[in-house]
Amino acid sequence: MSTKVLIVDDEPNILMSLEFLMKKGGYQVFIARDGSEAMEIIDREEPHIIVLDIMMPEVDGYEVCSYVKNHATLHTTKVIFLTAKSKDSDIEKGYALGADLYLTKPFSTRHLMDQVKKLDKVRKGEHL
């Protein structure tokens, strides 16, 4: 069973690029355009890795992250913040909510993919 990756962002160009990259990396990709849509998919698909934007209308990325980290069945799910919010306080808040990684935009596609692969291994190692 291939690793399920959920991409959450309200910017179509980002979604398009990430979807391409993840599919090419061999992951099963899901897409959400805002926080509430993301939560629906999380409940339904229980993704293994979530790439999460913060600034979105209504439900924001922080909420989604804490939703995942407090979820009864998703304790191995990895959360990567991918956001334009780059202040130290934002980053601290992200990690405090239980994020596994915090990357700022604009980002290096190679670095992102390496990190996703690494987290996927960690996740699987723990799982084994």
Add this chain to the structure above:
Amino acid sequence: MNNLGWVIGFSLGYLTLLFALAWWGERRAQRGRSLVSNPYVYALSLAVYCTAWTYYGSVGRAANNGIEFLTIYLGPTLTAPLWWIILRKAIRICRVQRITTLADFISARYGQSLRLSYLVTIVCVLGIVPYIALQLKAIGSSFEILTSSSLVAQSAGTWYQDSSFYITLVLGVFIIVFGSKPLDVTRNHEGMVVAVAFESIVKLVAFLVVGSVITFGLFRGFGDIFQQAQTQPALQRLFVMDEEVGFSRWFWMLMVSMFAFLLLPRQFQVAVLENRKESNLRKAIWLFPLYLLLINIFVLPIAFAGRLTFPLGNVDADTFVLTLPLWADREGLALLAYLGGFSAATSMIIVSTIALSRMISHNVLVPYLVGSKPLTQRLGNYFGRILIASRRVNIILLLLLAYLYHRFVASSYSLVSIGLISFAAVAQFAPALLGGMYWKGGTKQGATAGIVVGFLIWGFTLVLPTLVGSGLMAERLMEEGLWGISILRPYQFLGLQTMEPLAHGVFWSLFWNLGAYVAVSIFTMPSSKEQNQAEVFIEVFKYSEAYDISIGWKGRATVDEIRRLLEQFLGHARSQEILAAFAQTYQVDWNAQTVADARLVNYAERMLAESMGRASARVLLATTLKEEEITLEEVHNLLRESQHLVSVNQELRQKSEALREASEALQQANAELKMLDGRKDDFISTVTHEMRTPLTGIRAMSEILADNPDLEGEERDNFLHTIIGETERMNRLISQVLDLEKMDSGKMSLHKTRIQLNEVIREAVESFIQVIKEKEIALQVDLQGSLPPVVADRDRMTQVILNLLSNAVKFVEPGVGKIVITSYFIDGEIRVRVSDNGKGIAPEIQSLIFDKFYQVENQTVRKPIGSGLGLAICQRILLRHQGRIWVESTPGEGARFSFALPAEPIGRPANPTAL
């Protein structure tokens, strides 16, 4: 009848009560609850003006001379409004200069002249002793009448049979006990003032009660008495003014009583020296005249009642207040009348003797004692005791002197004439004192000459005849003049024959007094010290703060010398207190300072003056410290300096106020700047965030293209087109930022012309036709025909409409989207509305979308994609056109953006040039 026991008992009881009151007043003051600072107590204490002369003598005067008695009370009443000017100034001067007596006041003004201080004291003693004698006479005769069986006062036998002698002794002891206090307390006599205020109530109440009983009990009211009096030819003339001498006499009596109210030592004592609050004057100004009115209401009725009851004239009119109740066999009332008279007399005696005894010791005795250095050193620590003893001896001596005068001279004169002679005596101080308060040109020589000349003429024209009358001098003098020179006749001085004796004496004495004062002042140069004091007296309200530095003193003294001096005369504790107070006022450190400066010397002098009088303190310092005569120039410099200091102080206050205001304004400006700065930060992070979004896409996609050279054609094209679109987005953003910046900094110039908005809308819609077709959007254009023109920048209006249209296009779904654009005229303005059926705008964002600054950091909500800064620019364009823009939206149902512009008023020509 024999009331001796009763009368003595009541008199002593009354004195004991006074003593208790005085003691209580002192105690209260020591605990900081001074009664004397109460304005009512102050006003009542002023009523020490009403003595036995008022109490008994007014009736006597009215019975013989009619309404003339009123002049004595009208004088002070007429001048009452001026107290705020004159009395307040005198009070302030005394407080600042620590003046303790009337003699101090005059001598201090003329350069602390010792000679003047002696002179004033002598005049006061000679002028006032008869007046005290008058009070003794009143007590004595009222005592006699009450205790003997006859209504006519008996002439007393030898002195040991004379009741007034014993009364004098008792009073003396009483005054000593509560009038002369330890040396180191302040100059105020708290207890004395309380007692005097109480006596003022007693005499008023007694007089009113006696008056109403006589008027309404013995007679049937005012009407009855006056009607009966009208029928008697002898009494008719009492209702009107005496036409022959009446007017000049009224004038001079008014004049003399005006001066007396201020210049009698006892008045000066209670009104000026014992004043605690200048504001008390405000109440006294109306309360004291009211008191005078009340105490005079029954004078005429009692006088007429007496004349009607004792038509033979064998009962002295001065005793009517007492003899009428006795005649009616109302002994209780007679006793009350006696007590009222007793209180009137004692209050005067108490205050006068205390004031005079202070004057003698402060202005004559002590200056003499401390004037000699070896004597001062020998007296040393006994000084305080000597001072108190001298005051006590003075009191006894004064009373004995008064008794002697009473015994040998006064008995043949009425109460009023003796009183008026005293009034005329103190009136001699008027030119020197009042002139000194308002005329800087007055000099020591002038003041001395005026007082001496006035006093001599007073003695010659007013006192000499009383000596003749009592047989002490030859009768011949009155008729032939001094040394047989006819122009030196006491009642026709310099040949003036038309005036009656009192007016004559007052006129001549004041005339020569004033003349000598002015003339000699003009022809003499004041010493530097005098000039200094003149300045400080006349400008007291200006200098009261900076007094210690404004007084010239030049010499060498050490702090230790001053300390020793203070300790010697005031005791260790008090001197410590004084030095500590000085150090605190002037921020001086005694360990660091060894040389006494002028401030310290003057301060010490004032403190010494509190207990020994101004003149004494001056002499003491002059003999113990090495003082050099200060030059005129130095005085001027000092005064200029202190004046400068005062104005600099004022300037500093104004400046610091201005500074405070400026710093407040700065703080406000700073806060505004900080806010603007914060908003600028917000703007920058908004912009950078907005830039990062397309940048992120561009980078991600370029990397994908670089890493995947084998990408399929369609996918590759898709990425490339997006990259191009995103760069355009960035470019748009940059121009918008620049646009906004231009508008905010006011650099945007508008080219306003008269335009038809409908035309602009049609052109804008034209450019969107292609996009709308592609997205399959339904567009409805609904423009009202014949819209009034607007004056606006055509390009900017196009920009606004395009922006609203492109937003609408962005937010509607392809296929089902519908956009309606309308224009209409309402309330004098033209409105344009762009509605869509897109997803709408959440209420919390509606207020944000026109704002270029919104808090990216603290809010996770974002403006709708693509709106960028366009709406913020639209808003600024409309504001510059006196228009407005707003949005209405229900999320899920679409949004309606509207803007309004004022229509061009009809008939007004458009201005085609740039505005």
